[in-house]
Amino acid sequence: MQDNGITPSQTVGPFFKYGLTPTGEYAWNDAFTHSTLTPDVTGDRVRIEGRVFDGDGVAVPDCMLEIWQADAQGRFADPQDRRALPNASFRGFARCGTDKDGHYAFETIKPGAVPDPDGKPQAPHILVAVFGRGMLRHLYTRIYFSDESGNAADPVLELVPADRRATLIAVREAGKSIYRLDLHLQGDNETVFFDV
Amino acid sequence: MTFIYPTDSNKAHPLPLSPDYKSSIKRAPNKPLIPMRHTLSELTGPVYGHETVREGDDDLTRQHSGEPLGERIIVHGHVRDEDGRGVPSSLVEIWQANSCGRYVHVRDQHPAPLDPNFTGAGRTVSDASGYYRFVTIKPGAYPWGNHHNAWRPAHIHLSVFGHSFVTRLVTQMYFPNDPLFPFDPIFNSVPDEKARARMVSSFDLENTQPEWALCYRFDIVLRGKNATPMENS
Numbered sequence: 354m355q356d357n358g359i360t361p362s363q364t365v366g367p368f369f370k371y372g373l374t375p376t377g378e379y380a381w382n383d384a385f386t387h388s389t390l391t392p393d394v395t396g397d398r399v400r401i402e403g404r405v406f407d408g409d410g411v412a413v414p415d416c417m418l419e420i421w422q423a424d425a426q427g428r429f430a431d432p433q434d435r436r437a438l439p440n441a442s443f444r445g446f447a448r449c450g451t452d453k454d455g456h457y458a459f460e461t462i463k464p465g466a467v468p469d470p471d472g473k474p475q476a477p478h479i480l481v482a483v484f485g486r487g488m489l490r491h492l493y494t495r496i497y498f499s500d501e502s503g504n505a506a507d508p509v510l511e512l513v514p515a516d517r518r519a520t521l522i523a524v525r526e527a528g529k530s531i532y533r534l535d536l537h538l539q540g541d542n543e544t545v546f547f548d549v
Numbered sequence: 550m551t552f553i554y555p556t557d558s559n560k561a562h563p564l565p566l567s568p569d570y571k572s573s574i575k576r577a578p579n580k581p582l583i584p585m586r587h588t589l590s591e592l593t594g595p596v597y598g599h600e601t602v603r604e605g606d607d608d609l610t611r612q613h614s615g616e617p618l619g620e621r622i623i624v625h626g627h628v629r630d631e632d633g634r635g636v637p638s639s640l641v642e643i644w645q646a647n648s649c650g651r652y653v654h655v656r657d658q659h660p661a662p663l664d665p666n667f668t669g670a671g672r673t674v675s676d677a678s679g680y681y682r683f684v685t686i687k688p689g690a691y692p693w694g695n696h697h698n699a700w701r702p703a704h705i706h707l708s709v710f711g712h713s714f715v716t717r718l719v720t721q722m723y724f725p726n727d728p729l730f731p732f733d734p735i736f737n738s739v740p741d742e743k744a745r746a747r748m749v750s751s752f753d754l755e756n757t758q759p760e761w762a763l764c765y766r767f768d769i770v771l772r773g774k775n776a777t778p779m780e781n782s
Contacts (some may be wrong), residue, residue, distance in 0.1 A: 357631055360747050360770045361739040362562045363721040364570075366706065368654035372644025372670035373708065379653060380612070381670040384601045384642065408575040415656075421595060421714045431593035433712070446595035469588045480590050480714055487572030489563035489738045491719060492582075512585055538576045548556060548582035549591050549715050 362490035367415050369484075374417060374450035387449035388460035389422070393441040396425025396462035400531045401479070401496060401523055404455040407487075408539030412455030416485040418536075419448045420459055420496075422478075427465030463498060469508045476503035476510070483536065483546075492546040496534055499524045513545050520544045553587060554715050554772045558631060561747075563738035570734040571695050587715065594713040597640045599674050607673040609643075609685040617667035619648025619686035623756065623764040624722070627679040628709060630773030635679025641769075642708040643671045643683060650689030650703075659692055684762065690729060702729035702736060711771040722767045723749045 371379035390398065405413040422445045423429050428436055430444045445464075449457045466474040479496040497504055499522050504510055510518055520542060523532035536544045565577035610617055624643075628636040646652045646669060649661040653668055667686060675681045688703045704721040711717065723736065727749075730736055739745045750767040757764040 357633065358741075358744055358747060358770065359558050359561050359631060359772055360718060360720050360768075361744045362718060363704075363706075363735060363738075363748065364572075365708075365719050368646075368652040368657055369644060369706065371653050371668065372642060372706070375670075378655075379670075380668045382603070384597070384640070384672060408579070411575075413576070419717075421590070421593075423590070429589065429593040431596050433593050434589060444595060444597075446597075467589050470586050475588060475590070478590065482714070482717055484719060485576060487570070487574075487576035489565060489567055489570065489573060489735070491717065492565070492578065493715075509585055509588070512583055517580075539579055543578055543580050545580075546578050546582050548559075548584040549587060 364486060364489050365417060365484045367486040369417065370450055374448060376450070385446065385448040387447055387458060389420070389443065389445055389447045389462070390460055391442045391444070394424070394443040394462055395441060398460070398530060399463050400458060400460055401534065402456065402458035402531065403523070403533050403535040405451050405457065405483070405536045406455060406538065410540065413485060413538065414451055414453045414455055416451040416455070416457070416483060417448065418451070418457050419446070419482045419484070420461070421446055421480040422461065423464040423467050425462050425465050427467045466503060473508055474503065476501050476507040478507075478509070483538070488538075492538075493549050494536070494544050494546050495521050497522045498532060517545050553592075554713065556584070558772045561739070561741065561744040563740070567734065567738040570738055591715050592713050594716065595710060596638075597674075597710065598638050601640055602672045602674055606671055607683050609667065609669060609671045609683065612668055613666040615666040617647065617664050617686050619664075621684065621762040622687045623682065623684055623758065623762050624705065624750065624767055625680070625682035625756065625764065626766050626768040628675045628681060628711070628769045628771065629679055630771050632773060634773070635675070635677075636711055636771055637675055637677045637679055639675045639679070639712075640710045641673050641675060641681045643685070643705050645669045645685065645705040646688040646691055648686050648689050650691030661689070661691065687724070695734060700729050700732070702727040702733050707769065709769055709771065716771040716773065718769070718771060720748060720769070724765065725749055725752055
């Protein structure tokens, strides 16, 4: 008999690719891609890329990242966001498996500011869920942007020890719309993960 | 209406580090997770419905020219929250090994045959009451390299979205009375016995279809207990 507790998480294991991120390599179609872009979306188009490493600094080739974000006006494509609806078919969700060298990349737009529960603006950010073999539950982290002055007053970054904040901030390549952020699941440069 | 999800519910999940599962040793964070209040970013989530799913994606036995080998089964149940409310319009994705315990994934090279009529991936969307249903083949157990003579109990991987980014769940559905349970470090990574039992489907004779397929029921319970309205929403 089942009680009312939640169903526990289990790892995605090493063999999820053909089901969740087939990208043309298997006889199955992709429900999602690594891009949130739609033809009518407004905002600054950006590429966010990096690599995922384990506690030995070894690249993780069988990881899956999912992102969730607001549109350029800071509004979510979800009816639970009762503010004005987004202005496009933008959905704000994307999924990307890492390659053999641990690389990931997302094509998206830079989100607008989203209020915190007190109505204070959060700096533009993207939520990330990290799945992989060896990970019994996915981990939650955030991506911020190095060229946003709002980072200094962001209420979530303020919770993070100052010497670890850089693990959450994607660095813009000079003159380009490309931001880089590596994720470290463990170790000296361990990415900040949140208990949500 | 937006809800606050108590983090206490997460105690049902495995801890990130579960040393008996060797792959977790270098991939679990050493530093504590940082608690934070849920903001609109965490409380909202991707909304995907029927446009994501093609007709027939919920029947893994009809994706090729012939029928796959193995024991045809029905897997069905409800996606619910902790208060027992059905979660409608939730995307459910599954993937699994074939009846011989072999995945089509290129990295699975253990000596068991592939089935040209079985890929092992499916998708559906829960209906207005949270109900979902798949037709598939019962997966086989398979060996893995975690320790000497290690075998995974037969399982189907499930990925469920729910109504916010913090209700996201990836889990595995097991079959009742599997003799491999006591020896599987992934199953036993869930510390609480009652919580482990929630990952085991139940045999459903009532919905077994005569002359055609055995049925298993698997209810998926997402966070949502004591849900309270969020101000400023």
